Amino acid sequence: MSEPARDAEANRAISLALRVGELMLGSGASTESVTNAMRAVARAYGVRRIEVDVNLSALTLSDVPDDGGLPVTAERRVRRREPDFAHLVALHDLVGEIVADELPLATARRRLRRIDRPAPVHPPWAAATAPALVAASAAVLTGGGPVVALAAFVATLLGDRAGSWLARRAVAEFFQTAVAAAVGTAAAVLMIWQQVPVRASAIVVGAVIALLPGRSLVACVQDGIAGEYVTATARLSEVVFVVTAVLSGIGLVLTFAVQAKVPISVEDAPSAPLSLSAPQLFGAFMLGLTFAVALRVPPRHIPPAAVGALVIWCVFVCLRWLGWPSVLATAVAAATIGVLGSLYGNRVRVPPMVFVIPAIGPLLPGSVLFRGMLKLNLGDVTGGTHFLIEALSAALAIGAGVILGVNVLRALHRTA
Template sequence: MLGLVALLLQWIWRKSRAPDRHAGGGALRFHPMTYTASDADGHRAMALALRVGELLLGSGEATENVGGAMRRILEAYGMRHVEADVNLSAITLSHVPDDGRAATTAERRVRRRQPDYDRLIAVHTLVGEIASQGLSLGETQERLREITRRVKVYPDWLAVTALALISASAAVLIGGGPIVAAAAFVATVAGDRAGAWLARRGVPEFFQTALAASFGALVAVLLIWQDVAVQASAVVVGAVIALLPGRPLVAAVQDGIAGEYVTATARLTEIIFIVSAVISGIGSMLTLAVSLGVRITVDNVPAAPLTLAPPQLAGAIGVSLTFAVALLVPPRHLLPGAIGGGLIWTTFVLLVWNGAPAVVATALASAVIGLAGTAYARLVRVPATVFVIPAIGPLLPGSALYRGLLELSIGELSVGTLHLIEALSLALGIGAGVIVGAEMFRAFLGRDLARRIRPASRRTRGY
């Protein structure tokens, strides 16, 4: 078995080293036109790079990759000495000529950040073609307009349905039956529509998320109040998993490891506010229910059975598949993400069976996904995010977060705080594990490709 895995990895590595006729691995040669920031075409090239950076960052790409894509575009058009500064809400390009001419600085704000992995793939493909085929500025601008105007790969109703199916699949994963899955589905749809209603009226996203989270707790409270013989709390856990910021978490850890500390801090702040909104919505509803006499105890909190039984495997695959649809992953790339969900759950369970603590098992299972996802992404020439982010869905710490909130609501402050810290540790283990797996693959790449992705790593020894 290990020999087969070794042969498979060796084959992927060789394929990744082969020249790519489509994405510019060296099969095509061209002589780029040389622009300067004082030329009109130089301004157009900088504007083009800023627009590409905005689309990549808004679609969920990491800061390091956004800056690298912009530099590749400008180098393709002969513009050297350009510095790119990418923050969570603004992108800046500065061109400082070495012949004494005046420097030029341009900035673009990123006002809308909504994950769209179909657009992300299209923009990355365009960047590769610019670097390899020498597209003119006019051709590139027309291609970019086509990408921004293209119809979404899935209609809005299907994206909402996928979000609800994440909750239903998560409810099945942690041991809920058909009734619980249906209740989680309804609660998520209701919460999402309520949040959309607030969005149309200009209410900040914090309150939208809090309201959406409260619907899952409301449905669970109603089931417990009516003594329905189901794991009602699984509804809340499913709703929590659908709202947890797995994508920003991985991007934050990646930015921090790459040395982009300002953006990493901003992403962590965003994560804190998202989680705080989820906590506020669920905690408020649980506190209200306890004050009204609804018998909610810690015994109501389910935990995912650590088995490889068909319901758990189906739930894990379902979570990843529906996550991929919600993130607008193209249909041709849905299957690898779904398989990744089954792989990460299987790896996690096997590690726990062999005595690994939950946090360690989570990090190692995520590292496997990071390695496998990066290798597969390199093979098919798309960003690894397309496969990795949906695959981590089954390990998002919904149960630990809900248990901590419930314990805080019933007055067990110390125990509740410990469970919230556990949920945070699991989340950070996911992010760190994914990046470790990706860096393991990067470390064994060819020297030329490694330099293109990351020109040099700073070695500060902590100073």
């Protein structure tokens, strides 16, 4: 092969590696996974002297040949970031085949183009209602009955549609999220005002859990533990802005409710009963299932994710019964799911997070965030701050526990 032809082939390999990395990062993969995949793709096609730099919005790959050839540096921007685990599974399979020397470069490029234009993995109605179903499931887990679950479903669906309407008009995502949280809170306040005999605040908890960035949270901790501090900081900023938007929407409505003398108190703020009764088990199972649909997990991986949510809830409740502190019980339950997710991922050859992220749904601190904002709006700054710190601690415990579980199994696998 002539030198110009070799250079052209190397450039096509670099372009492929960058495109794979862009799609993986945009679909929710961690920085470490993206970096390893880009290096593997480039090396599989003979580009070996490379350096990869990944941050939350751009990827850079540099090639400095040993033979004195001209160095090449290329960059791609990540313009679309939305969790899509079907994309991740397809990209994981593609990278595996490339590393196994099963795909010529031209074939790999064609496969990647098909992955970038996939058929929907779920019917349109399922994708549209998934966040609302997450909220309804969380409301059941939190102790709300059928009426509250239906109200949470309707309120979250309206909030989601309102957010989509704002998105089409180029309104910032921060305000989309705040409006979605405000709609759920308004529904709960309305039911409390009308003295409907149900646990109306479970509506807010359901709406909040549907909005919390579980994948970004885990990826943030994962990047930090892996030493990718720049990306971890960027992801943390993303999580902070999303949570701030949620709190802003809740706080705005609660402020009006308190000023309007709506009889709302901290006793109205529910928390999930530490119970393994049928409603809680059903709520945890459905929360994992609906989260999986919302994250576009391929259908064959949805049942294991739902079972994982059931397991994480059972472990958490049992540890709390034994007197363990909430944060420690959360971390251990998350680590358990991290181990199980790694076992499942190794068995069926998918990224562990396809199983793990939907499974953490029952532990997301929606009720604690609501309690914190309610106390702040009722004038109890110390109590409100305490609950917000508790929510942050629970969130970090989830992320650290998941990554601990994944790494424990990885270490044991390598030792064996």
